[in-house]
Amino acid sequence: MVITVELRRAAPVLAAVVLAAATSAACSGAGGGGGAADGNAINVLMVNNPQMLDIQKLTEENFTKQTGIKVNYTVLPENDVRDKISQEFSSQAGQYDIASISNYEVPFYAKNGWLAPLDDFVAKDTAFDQNDVLPSMRQSLTAEDGKLYAEPFYGESSFLMYRKDVLDAKSLTVPDNPTWDQVADLAAKADGAQPGMKGICLRGQPGWGQVFAPLTTVVNTFGGTWFGKDWTPQVNAPEFKQATKFYVDLVRAHGEAGAPQAGFAECLNNMEQGKVAMWYDATSAAGLLNAADSPVAGKLGFAQAPVSKTKSAGWLYTWAWGVQQASKKHDAAWKFISWASGRDYEKLVGGKLGWSKVPDGKRASTYENQDYLKATPSARQTQQAITAADPRNPGTQPRPTIGIQFVDIPEFTDLGTQVSQQVSSAIAGSTTVDAALDGGQQLAEKVAAKYRAK
Missing domain, CATH: 3.40.190.10 (Periplasmic binding protein-like II)
Incomplete structure (x- = not known):
């Protein structure tokens, strides 16, 4: 991912x-x-x-x-x-x-x-x-x-993992198919549920496959896309900005400590060590969290990837x-x-x-x-997430190539990584989402020009 x-x-x-x-x-x-x-x-x-x-x-x-x-x-x-x-x-x-x-x-x-x-x-x-x-x-x-x-x-695919015991103790219920607004509300209410516990873990570490793996799924379900069907860049379009601001604001307000450096491994450790109540990430993480030697084995619940304007949002x-x-x-x-x-x-x-x-x-x-x-408590939710994933139509508008959490072109590794560095800086508070994505739009224009020429 x-x-x-x-x-x-x-x-x-x-x-x-x-x-x-x-x-x-x-x-x-x-x-x-x-x-x-x-x-x-x-x-x-x-x-x-x-x-x-x-x-x-x-x-x-x-x-x-x-x-x-x-x-x-x-x-x-x-x-x-x-x-x-x-x-x-x-x-x-x-x-x-x-x-x-x-x-x-x-x-x-x-x-x-x-x-x-x-x-x-x-x-x-x-x-x-x-x-x-x-x-x-x-x-x-x-x-x-x-x-x-x-x-x-x-x-x-990707889904929402959460400490069922912690949320139950606060009489909080996670829907099987939550919206991002519901998740943000739950994160706020679960923040501080136990000493030192934050509401949610979301990747903030730079990298096309780090912060932009989950973030691109948020962009998709908020109605955004990296490129329109005709290769028009949309990195600073309103929908892309709305999704990114939502993500950045959520992790800054109720996310893990050290979020700008947190990737998959750091969020996994935070979840295992009881430092966060929820985590949106890869379905494969559930096996590690439910391993026999995991401190949180048997304490977890699972829900589908949060959505906004789409029926599903999990990556593939x-x-x-x-x-x-x-x-x-x-x-x-x-x-x-x-x-x-x-x-x-x-x-x-x-x-x-x-x-x-x-x-x-x-x-x-x-x-x-x-x-x-019997050995895999998250099996049904994983199956549902993978089955629902649609790499050709992951959002609300047509796009020029397939891909859910990435754009399926060789140039995306460099483009996604460069933009991610600015988004990570926005999480750290050293720049704004607007500035990060306006800069990303200029980078995307260079990539788009190559494909429009074809």
Whole structure:
């Protein structure tokens, strides 16, 4: 979700452990050994999130022995893996057959011819059951040409998490589908409910996938957008300003201490340590908060992403498997994807590692599995959030490209980050929202000019 949601996530929290494991595994060929010259081997480049480290443990016994296909994994931290995947796929070097990519990259990677379409493989592999993949996930990994270019490994949306015990003690009720006005009112009333507790945690840390992951969903539901359908920038339009002022005012009045530096990890810690009563963020955070060693396990409630003018507002994000067009091993690559994104893999993880570790958020059948549901209190709300997400129509007006919490163009990483720095400064009180977004409008104009010229 940044999208280190980027958005997500467990990666920042477990960074030290994960990085150590990833470093030892980065070029180890975990999953069977071999190298690029091995005709029965495929090379997979992936992010170092916990779910990816789990698949390394399970590959040799449960995939290689059954198929004869060895898997050589290269595992890197998120920023590093994005850079390496971009370099590898843009050059079509063919060193890696598969990479973990997100729904942010898929549309423009596909347009550039860097990804192999998967439709023919899906059509022949009836056991994979593509119809079981949640529609919003399928849509987010399908490009403008109507072809499917990746399969989800796990996915997430965003929702409101709250201390049910704290709000119950104050006779406060969170609606299942709250508005942002209702959330602001609850945050004010919950502020100070316990010593040192603030009403809500909202990301304020600069970054296109930090503060602008949740904030862009607020912009969408308030009727704003980064760009109109004709690429007219709308960063300083009234709706964008209204949403941003609402967000900034809320976090300044009732948000966490140190908000301008608070991202996913900081809000997670605040929630675990009882420093905030509510938190709007990634659905994947619920698993961490409900873990056996969490101080707030069993004390939480969950509600859908707050709205204003739209029926839903949750973001959509997935780490997915994409096949490099230049790869000579498309058949073997699909066999891996079919296994790794299949429902039987989820059952394998549940049986071997525990149901709380299932790479969820992608299949309807996951939410029918009673073992999984018992281990995941937030499952139904997560399913609802992901199902309701519409990456092609996330707001109240048409827009030129898909994306909910991001604009699906390569330039957004730089544009979003630059504007976010000014918004973070507004949260800190060192500038105004008007000044921040007026400056952002000028930056967006430069990006828009390029696309209008096309």
